[in-house]
Amino acid sequence: MGRPIALLTDFGLDDPYVGQMKGVLAARAPESPVIDVSHGVEPFCISQAAFFLAAAMEHFPGDTVFIVVVDPGVGSGRRIIGAEFGGRTVLAPDNGVLELAEDKFRGTAILTDLSEAAARMHSSATFHGRDIFAPIAAEIVGGVSLEELGPKLPLRDMVRTGMNRPHWRTDGVLATVLHKDRFGNLVLNIPDSQNLPERMSISPDLLLSGNDSCCIRRVSCYAELESGVMGLIAGSQGYYELAVNRGAASEMIGLEPGDTLFLEWNGRKPVFL
Known part of the structure; x- marks a missing residue:
């Protein structure tokens, strides 16, 4: 062979x-x-x-x-x-x-x-x-x-676009959506080696739909999320992903591959590894 x-x-x-x-x-x-x-x-x-x-x-x-x-x-x-x-x-x-x-x-x-x-x-x-x-x-x-x-x-x-580098700030991180899977989970360009806060929100001016910010939680599996709550999970592909238990994060915030969003820390700073 x-x-x-x-x-x-x-x-x-x-x-x-x-x-x-x-x-x-x-x-x-x-x-x-x-x-x-x-x-x-x-x-x-x-x-x-x-x-x-x-x-x-x-x-x-x-x-x-x-x-x-x-x-x-x-x-x-x-x-x-x-x-x-x-x-x-x-x-x-x-x-x-x-x-x-x-x-x-x-x-x-x-x-x-x-x-x-x-x-x-x-x-x-x-x-x-x-x-x-x-x-x-x-x-x-x-x-x-x-x-x-x-x-x-x-x-x-070699041509580079910067997609491999989320932009870290003192109040949060600007991330790119790399993939929307068939469940509506949104894979971000944040490696799962980063240690992120337990609670964050998505800045409303960077959402493509809706006017209110969306609070998200750090969880270890989909089942830890209550109905209608968005979570940030270290996914199976080596990157963090936004997910909704038995729902579609992509529909909740209206984002597609290539779009950007800003994750804001809620009162605490992340620890970078």
């Missing part, structure tokens, strides 16, 4: 796009199992794709090749890069989608600029997942190294 190839896209499953990528991989890398991380990333939502990638990587075999195609700049002059995190390889557009993985696997990333190799391929202007990313992945699982495909790229030159 060859090296696994993992796919992460915003293509959905209604169109033939995912199937065409898998067809290219079946033809060019028939020994490699192809695993779907997700094709349900919100269209063009780089922060959500970055979260899915960072949350998934450690649960895959150490030699997996990940293909991430959430690429609003497809066909433009944006770079295509290959990143090595230990034995794992990630192929992605250089648009910030690697930012959370870089933070999670701090100190291990080695980047390669694959733009010239991509430019030599016959490709449509709108479907680099099928025409560039899948063929490059097939070359890599076939034994071609990233060094053979392009020059090294300094880490400082």
Whole structure:
């Protein structure tokens, strides 16, 4: 069996796009199992794709090749890069989608600029997942190294959006919503290594719906929340999430992936680890 190839896209499953990528991989890398991380990333939502990638990587075999195609700049002059995190390889557009993985696997990333190799391929202007990313992945699982495909790229030159850095203040923290799951839980860009206060509120001027601030509680599981009360929980994916027991936090405060909110401390300061 060859090296696994993992796919992460915003293509959905209604169109033939995912199937065409898998067809290219079946033809060019028939020994490699192809695993779907997700094709349900919100269209063009780089922060959500970055979260899915960072949350998934450690649960895959150490030699997996990940293909991430959430690429609003497809066909433009944006770079295509290959990143090595230990034995794992990630192929992605250089648009910030690697930012959370870089933070999670701090100190291990080695980047390669694959733009010239991509430019030599016959490709449509709108479907680099099928025409560039899948063929490059097939070359890599076939034994071609990233060094053979392009020059090294300094880490400082990688595009970053700042999504991996919540903004801490003396009165609270400005956080970004990375993901809304099917239950309506909102995953924030606050790592669960941070020690947060027991009670907080969400500043009303940063809510997208409603005029009143929403008080939230720090809890360890959903069942600790009374009906209609919002909680902040260290979730299973390594980040804090806002949740409502048997309800949807996203509906209560009207937030979506990519939105920001301000969590205010209620009379006490947090202890940062």
